[in-house]
Amino acid sequence: xxxxxxxxxxxxxxxxxxxxxxxxxxxxxxxxxxxxxxxxxxxxxxxxxxxxxxxxxxxxxxxxxxxxxxxxxxxxxxxxxxxxxxxxxxxxxxxxxxxxxxxxxxxxxxxxxxxxxxxxxxxxxxxxxxxxxxxxxxxxxxxxxxxxxxxxxxxxxxxxxxxxxxxxxxxxxxxxxxxxxxxxxxxxxxxxxxxxxxxxxxxxxxxxxxxxxxxxxxxxxxxxxxxxxxxxxxxxxxxxxxxxxxxxxxxxxxxxxxxxxxxxxxxxxxxxxxxxxxxxxxxxxxxxxxxxxxxxxxxxxxxxxxxxxxxxxxxxxxxxxxxxxxxxxxxxxxxxxxxxxxxxxxxxxxxxxxxxxxxxxxxxxxxxxxxxxxxxxxxxxxxxxxxxxxxxxxxxx
Amino acid sequence: xxxxxxxxxxxxxxxxxxxxxxxxxxxxxxxxxxxxxxxxxxxxxxxxxxxxxxxxxxxxxxxxxxxxxxxxxxxxxxxxxxxxxxxxxxxxxxxxxxxxxxxxxxxxxxxxxxxxxxxxxxxxxxxxxxxxxxxxxxxxxxxxxxxxxxxxxxxxxxxxxxxxxxxxxxxxxxxxxxxxxxxxxxxxxxxxxxxxxxxxxxxxxxxxxxxxxxxxxxxxxxxxxxxxxxxxxxxxxxxxxxxxxxxxxxxxxxxxxxxxxxxxxxxxxxxxxxxxxxxxxxxxxxxxxxxxxxxxxxxxxxxxxxxxxxxxxxxxxxxxxxxxxxxxxxxxxxxxxxxxxxxxxxxxxxxxxxxxxxxxxxxxxxxxxxxxxxxxxxxxxxxxxxxxxxxxxxxxx
Numbered sequence: 001x002x003x004x005x006x007x008x009x010x011x012x013x014x015x016x017x018x019x020x021x022x023x024x025x026x027x028x029x030x031x032x033x034x035x036x037x038x039x040x041x042x043x044x045x046x047x048x049x050x051x052x053x054x055x056x057x058x059x060x061x062x063x064x065x066x067x068x069x070x071x072x073x074x075x076x077x078x079x080x081x082x083x084x085x086x087x088x089x090x091x092x093x094x095x096x097x098x099x100x101x102x103x104x105x106x107x108x109x110x111x112x113x114x115x116x117x118x119x120x121x122x123x124x125x126x127x128x129x130x131x132x133x134x135x136x137x138x139x140x141x142x143x144x145x146x147x148x149x150x151x152x153x154x155x156x157x158x159x160x161x162x163x164x165x166x167x168x169x170x171x172x173x174x175x176x177x178x179x180x181x182x183x184x185x186x187x188x189x190x191x192x193x194x195x196x197x198x199x200x201x202x203x204x205x206x207x208x209x210x211x212x213x214x215x216x217x218x219x220x221x222x223x224x225x226x227x228x229x230x231x232x233x234x235x236x237x238x239x240x241x242x243x244x245x246x247x248x249x250x251x252x253x254x255x256x257x258x259x260x261x262x263x264x265x266x267x268x269x270x271x272x273x274x275x276x277x278x279x280x281x282x283x284x285x286x287x288x289x290x291x292x293x294x295x296x297x298x299x300x301x302x303x304x305x306x307x308x309x310x311x312x313x314x315x316x317x318x319x320x321x322x323x324x325x326x327x328x329x330x331x332x333x334x335x336x337x338x339x340x341x342x343x344x345x346x347x348x349x350x351x352x353x354x355x356x357x358x359x360x361x362x363x364x365x366x367x368x369x370x371x372x373x374x375x376x377x378x379x380x381x382x383x384x385x386x387x388x389x390x391x392x393x394x395x396x397x
Numbered sequence: 398x399x400x401x402x403x404x405x406x407x408x409x410x411x412x413x414x415x416x417x418x419x420x421x422x423x424x425x426x427x428x429x430x431x432x433x434x435x436x437x438x439x440x441x442x443x444x445x446x447x448x449x450x451x452x453x454x455x456x457x458x459x460x461x462x463x464x465x466x467x468x469x470x471x472x473x474x475x476x477x478x479x480x481x482x483x484x485x486x487x488x489x490x491x492x493x494x495x496x497x498x499x500x501x502x503x504x505x506x507x508x509x510x511x512x513x514x515x516x517x518x519x520x521x522x523x524x525x526x527x528x529x530x531x532x533x534x535x536x537x538x539x540x541x542x543x544x545x546x547x548x549x550x551x552x553x554x555x556x557x558x559x560x561x562x563x564x565x566x567x568x569x570x571x572x573x574x575x576x577x578x579x580x581x582x583x584x585x586x587x588x589x590x591x592x593x594x595x596x597x598x599x600x601x602x603x604x605x606x607x608x609x610x611x612x613x614x615x616x617x618x619x620x621x622x623x624x625x626x627x628x629x630x631x632x633x634x635x636x637x638x639x640x641x642x643x644x645x646x647x648x649x650x651x652x653x654x655x656x657x658x659x660x661x662x663x664x665x666x667x668x669x670x671x672x673x674x675x676x677x678x679x680x681x682x683x684x685x686x687x688x689x690x691x692x693x694x695x696x697x698x699x700x701x702x703x704x705x706x707x708x709x710x711x712x713x714x715x716x717x718x719x720x721x722x723x724x725x726x727x728x729x730x731x732x733x734x735x736x737x738x739x740x741x742x743x744x745x746x747x748x749x750x751x752x753x754x755x756x757x758x759x760x761x762x763x764x765x766x767x768x769x770x771x772x773x774x775x776x777x778x779x780x781x782x783x784x785x786x787x788x789x790x791x792x793x794x
Contacts, residue, residue, distance in 0.1 A: 055449070112403060113400075252398070
């Protein structure tokens, strides 16, 4: 039988990079293609203890249906945590919604806002999971090219002027996935002002903000929001655990009333034990020292990858050092066939993600690929760069 | 600021029954309005033990990112469990997807299939959570009136003949929410044949199937499916715990490939610890005796509610005894203002759900309301019926 899928989903195909990465999940492949937080960064003992205490003290509450807005104590704890990390993020009239990972926050916002054909702007390249959530509502998805300090503002304004029904801008201001780029304070302000001028809402995704290991804190765009334009999406995936699938959205309550309806339609509420675990973790752990510990791990892994890249690929590959997060964006010399290189690397059991996967139009030319340094072990980083250096040398010969 | 919501969500309002039920969540209100499984039916000790073992043995696997299709061991265990409960449910080429509760299975199927304006058929009345998930993709939602043994087949066929682009039929064949009605074997076969003839897919929702305490097993429509028309949605909410938010979808793999894309956009994957808990529970517990235990609890609570209704409302209220599930559908005498009665009952601290909430068109006349017997304690059932009987007597005077 041939299924008649909806137009919105019919156009959304499993990505071509899946083919390239198909055989790269086996343990003998070096996983630079992944996006997993470093497993050594998980607070295993704390989560185990907290889980045991909750299941011992209050198992019925942890297992019964709950409210769509989220476990009330976690809503309070997450709001306080966000306010500590991003002073001024909570505006009068704001509210918080607990979601099943930041991915769900993005998907629900897209569902609530996008009519077919509305324009959605995005950094280009950007996180493919978010792009697909946006695409799944069939918008006119328009990419804005990235520069060292964030989006090109002229291109952004031109898109706002020329594209039809510009509804939403999707942005990852800190250590962007996949480029590692951090949007400067000046650009954040300018982006906000443009959105205000043209009446465009901002979907600010900040999964990596707490993983800054270099440079100085830059406030979230949400902290500058005087008009209720910004939908801020936070995540516990990188600082507690991704398997829990717990994130949160902070936005004006008029917007959020609709998000709650969408959340209820989507999965009623987020796994309640996981919400209770996050709440206890935020309340009972010293979050400052926990985050410092994570930042130390990520700093050292990023430094190791850069050192190994320098050793084995210098002069052939270019990249920029990120100030945080989990990714390095590497670019091949002009004229290189990037996809062919990624295939060669995969054959040599080193997996990286072809950069075209992150483009708003994946058929555009691209000489870059994404490397992750949080998933591979230090040993894997060292041997992976050595192997990749050899493949690269052969490839460019 | 006034938000410009998408058309699909703009039309989806928080339901009017929320207003009526607003103040009924306090502990002094008798919760006949709820839809929670009986807390005494939760296998608390087993879940606590399993959780402790998983977090002790394999915490990194329980906390790391996983695949969108679901935890492989749970996919196997859930498939086997479904095949034991519904022999013949697995057709050649079928596959299983783990979802964050049956609600998500319904939402994803709607997203994958429904274009704006396509016709979706549903039993009328039906589960409001599913109706809203369907509505959130802006279909032409058409209700088919219910009879004692399931939908009116003439009305069903007429809708298939006269409505535009009939894409999907949503049905809860066992102990339907809210009516408690079980669709007969003859009607299941006839409904399948009609869907086959008119090329309509079937979304078969079976959250209560394992809670049969009376009458004989009737096979799922999915077991009759020779064409890959049926999307079967199962849930662990009523037999393990709803707070875990774990359910599953069984359907043809061609259809499911698209569901996996939608699942990935929605929340990447379902909470992995909860998936591992369900898997261990299915594998290590004696499911037959566990389900027999649940059925005993539900049978006794249903019998108690019926006994109390007979004692306090006989001659004024009518209802039918369900063969399983969690709900009884009560109907007031002709000419009664049902919403006014539900308000009076809520004022007397007895919460029931006005039946109009479950109609495909909530503005249609309705003299029925839904009572749940799994959430209130036995003591609450007894006193709640006594209070309701008094309110009813006054109301009809």
